[in-house]
Amino acid sequence: MRAGTSSAVTPGTFLANTKTRELRVGIIGLGYVGLPLTLLFSGEKFRVTGFDVDSHKVETLSAGKSYIYRILPEEIAAAQASGFQATADYRRLSEVDAIIICVPTPLNEHHEPDLSYIENTAHAIAPNLRAGQLVVLESTTYPGTTEEILVPILERENRGGLKAARSHTGGEQTFHVAFSPEREDPGNTAVARHDIPKVIGGLDPLATQYAGALYNSIFKRVVPVSSPAVAEMTKLLENIYRCVNIALVNELKLLCLRMNIDIFEVINAASTKPFGFHAFYPGPGLGGHCIPIDPFYLSWKAKEFDFHTRFIELAGEVNLSMPYHVVASVAAALNARKKPLNGSRVLVLGLAYKKDIDDLRESPSLTIIELLQKEGAEVQYNDPYFSKVGRGRKYDLQMTSTPLEDIEKFDCVLIVTDHSSYDYPDIVRRAKLVVDSRNATAGITAENIVRC
Numbered sequence: 018m019r020a021g022t023s024s025a026v027t028p029g030t031f032l033a034n035t036k037t038r039e040l041r042v043g044i045i046g047l048g049y050v051g052l053p054l055t056l057l058f059s060g061e062k063f064r065v066t067g068f069d070v071d072s073h074k075v076e077t078l079s080a081g082k083s084y085i086y087r088i089l090p091e092e093i094a095a096a097q098a099s100g101f102q103a104t105a106d107y108r109r110l111s112e113v114d115a116i117i118i119c120v121p122t123p124l125n126e127h128h129e130p131d132l133s134y135i136e137n138t139a140h141a142i143a144p145n146l147r148a149g150q151l152v153v154l155e156s157t158t159y160p161g162t163t164e165e166i167l168v169p170i171l172e173r174e175n176r177g178g179l180k181a182a183r184s185h186t187g188g189e190q191t192f193h194v195a196f197s198p199e200r201e202d203p204g205n206t207a208v209a210r211h212d213i214p215k216v217i218g219g220l221d222p223l224a225t226q227y228a229g230a231l232y233n234s235i236f237k238r239v240v241p242v243s244s245p246a247v248a249e250m251t252k253l254l255e256n257i258y259r260c261v262n263i264a265l266v267n268e269l270k271l272l273c274l275r276m277n278i279d280i281f282e283v284i285n286a287a288s289t290k291p292f293g294f295h296a297f298y299p300g301p302g303l304g305g306h307c308i309p310i311d312p313f314y315l316s317w318k319a320k321e322f323d324f325h326t327r328f329i330e331l332a333g334e335v336n337l338s339m340p341y342h343v344v345a346s347v348a349a350a351l352n353a354r355k356k357p358l359n360g361s362r363v364l365v366l367g368l369a370y371k372k373d374i375d376d377l378r379e380s381p382s383l384t385i386i387e388l389l390q391k392e393g394a395e396v397q398y399n400d401p402y403f404s405k406v407g408r409g410r411k412y413d414l415q416m417t418s419t420p421l422e423d424i425e426k427f428d429c430v431l432i433v434t435d436h437s438s439y440d441y442p443d444i445v446r447r448a449k450l451v452v453d454s455r456n457a458t459a460g461i462t463a464e465n466i467v468r469c
């Protein structure tokens with residue numbers, strides 16, 4: 018049987034078509050996760066159809082262009098040459114054999130999981146589902162989402178009375194479901210994407226086998242686990258581990274500042290231990306789609322089990338306080354120069370949540386700018402990745418990037434994101450005062466640097 022037709026896929030053909038690249042892949046959500054994944058599959062000569070509700074993204078990709086800084090238009094064009102098409106038309110899901118979901122999983126205004134994107138996607142997939150298809154959820158979420166949210170919608174709303182295959186099912190028309198967490202680290206050039214092992218938890222052994230074969234074509238190693246819930250929890254453990262350890266070093270940084278000890282020197286020295294220590298670094302606060310958000314998916318779910326996740330809450334409290342610490346440090350540094358924060362001109366360097374990327378989500382810079390403005394500071398920013406910043410889910414700044422030529426005019430230059438392209442010695446030479454929340458000025462000795 019040729020893949021790409023609307024008839025059921027049998028186990029033999031799914032695996033054989035994966036090998037021959039006749040298997041058709043559909044990726045839903047062409048953002049920071051879905052688009053790179055699309056390119057990995059296209060690079061291995063799979064024909065990929067990408068689905069997104071954002072018409073601007075669909076149009077940009079269809080025109081062979083990119084909207085993610087580190088993805089070049091040439092890569093989109095190469096994917097198109099391998100059959101990649103972007104569309105908003107969910108009916109085309111019936112053309113594909115594997116459906117991979119990469120939609121957002123944010124928190125709502127009450128800091129609770131917002132599963133509306135996953136639910137809307139499931140509602141849109143269901144009428145187009147056919148027997149034998151594999152559906153993989155990659156969006157980070159609490160354990161139980163795949164079985165409790167995704168599967169019931171797909172089973173209830175598909176047109177053929179199909180059921181998700183489970184270990185005990187037999188005889189029914191089925192589709193296959195798995196959860197496989199995304200482990201991308203934006204901006205990390207040290208580890209190639211295909212070297213990152215891929216964890217897979219299928220609802221039944223065949224789902225794990227299908228997903229394993231599919232992901233094995235683009236990743237060197239797949240790690241099967243016994244259920245979707247184990248795979249969901251694995252991702253949360255990884256992110257909570259980061260969140261808690263970052264909170265620990267943030268707290269120790271505050272103590273070290275009082276004790277006049279350089280926390281970075283301490284961490285570097287501790288890192289020489291060849292076992293039992295992994296370095297995490299303090300900063301101005303958490304950012305990105307993952308670390309500030311994902312742990313709260315678990316603490317929310319834990320309440321259903323009368324369980325209070327104290328480490329997560331404590332880490333959240335420490336990390337959330339860091340932007341306030343940065344603003345207090347700017348005020349103190351200005352005060353030491355007999356200047357009030359109110360009315361001072363502050364240049365914030367870096368809007369992105371971490372260096373060398375074009376992602377603003379949950380960036381501490383945004384909070385810091387708002388806090389500085391509330392205190393009456395005249396704030397401008399510079400970021401080579403954002404010529405302007407408008408309105409987001411939680412901010413409305415309407416600012417444009419200030420050229421670095423004007424650096425002398427500011428009362429304080431605040432380093433929030435340590436982009437590699439900045440010339441830090443030059444910045445220190447020209448600025449009246451530099452407050453450094455990232456240790457970007459390490460190795461530079463000057464009276465006008467305040468590290469915080």
Ligand SMILES: NC(=O)c1ccc[n+]([C@@H]2O[C@H](COP(=O)([O-])OP(=O)(O)OC[C@H]3O[C@@H](n4cnc5c(N)ncnc54)[C@H](O)[C@@H]3O)[C@@H](O)[C@H]2O)c1
Pocket residue numbers: 045046047048049050051068069070071074119120121122134137138141155156157158199200201202203306307
């Ligand atoms: N960005 C990362 O580094 C990263 C790393 C690991 C895991 N994750 C997880 O991966 C998931 C996706 O994150 P992201 O960073 O790619 O988000 P993103 O916002 O960059 O992309 C999501 C895309 O989904 C689209 N979308 C939303 N609803 C849709 C629908 N109903 N149908 C089709 N498309 C829809 C959006 O338009 C957007 O293009 C999240 O759960 C996130 O936690 C992200």
